[in-house]
Amino acid sequence: MAETFRDQKAMNVKRGKTVTEIIDERIKWMKVPVKKPDGEMRPRLESWENTASHLNRLIRPRLGKKLAMEVTKHDIATLSNDIVAGKFGKPSVSNARHMRKAASGLFNWAAEAGRDYVTASPCVNLPKLDPEHPRTRVLSADEIRIFWHGLDRNDLPYDRRTRLALKFELVTMLRSRELLGAHRDELFDLDGEHPRFDVPLKRVKKRRVIQQPLSDLAVEIIKEALASDDQQFVFESPMYKGQPVHRKAMADALRGTKLEKNKDKTKTPGLCELLGLKPFTPHDLRRTAATLAGDLGFDDASIAKCLDHVASKKSEQIVPTVTGKVYNHSKRMKEKRAVLDGVAAELRRIVAGPVAKALAQEGATARRLIAYADRF
Structure with a gap:
């Protein structure tokens, strides 16, 4: 009793x-x-x-x-x-x-046994929500040109490695979280014929290792970002030595940041605003690269592999060290390398294209920067 x-x-x-x-x-x-x-x-x-x-x-x-x-x-x-x-x-x-x-x-x-805080979940048979419309933002060739050259300017209020990370997402089709933690130990054969970046499963959305081939343009970005021999993270934080840039750094750089100081709110304009571009997100750079690949004639299956949209039980296995680092040059890798090399070549062609519009845009950007500086 x-x-x-x-x-x-x-x-x-x-x-x-x-x-x-x-x-x-x-x-x-x-x-x-x-x-x-x-x-x-x-x-x-x-x-x-x-x-x-x-x-x-x-x-x-x-x-x-x-x-x-x-x-x-x-x-x-x-x-x-x-x-x-x-x-x-x-x-x-x-x-x-x-x-x-x-x-x-x-x-x-x-409601699980042992807790029994509730007898059942109230989250059942709820009315259906309206469907969400997926983002479709893709940068045009002119926008890519303006954006790429803008990222190379030294008068913009965001550090160089964050800007290089934005280039890297466009070139590699990787997600921001996957690339921002890039470590020296995850890079292979940078000076050889099969350069590759292995993203560990802990940073991958689908929790599987990604082996991403690197184009010559991607390798150039990595080598610039690795400014010193003792730097371990490719995109190292400018504020915290030995740590990668913050996971939101790329998004913040594009849209701008708000700062509260002495009860006053100030905003640092984002790169989109400073460069006169319609707003976009880091993820839109992946979509832009995929669209470039499609326009070049690559099939959807190969592009999906570069985006890590293909799932299988086999791909979810952890790649053994020796196999992954030395012998894994499978058909899958060749298909991905062809796509990413094609995208890199197309980006080089676009960036080297007519600069008249880009120069005109640069003048507008300079005026925005002057207006921004005059506030302080």
């Missing part, structure tokens, strides 16, 4: 937890280091920072004080509708989708 009373009391405590309490516990659980397939210890959920951001920004303010047991499907649906309607900032179907995913993970986790 006493044992039953204690069990009931413990269950009441569990069922009395608020959403804020289970969010805190969930984030702590996600951050715990565990051994991964490659043998490294990393957070249990490697994308925990993004999930934590969605929990903290989108769920905690509205539902935090509510008992987790009392959250209903209606609460989640209403919150979702409010996010879409712009009651949490800019209207966003994407944020509503992120919120639902984070909430579903939270409540499914809370």
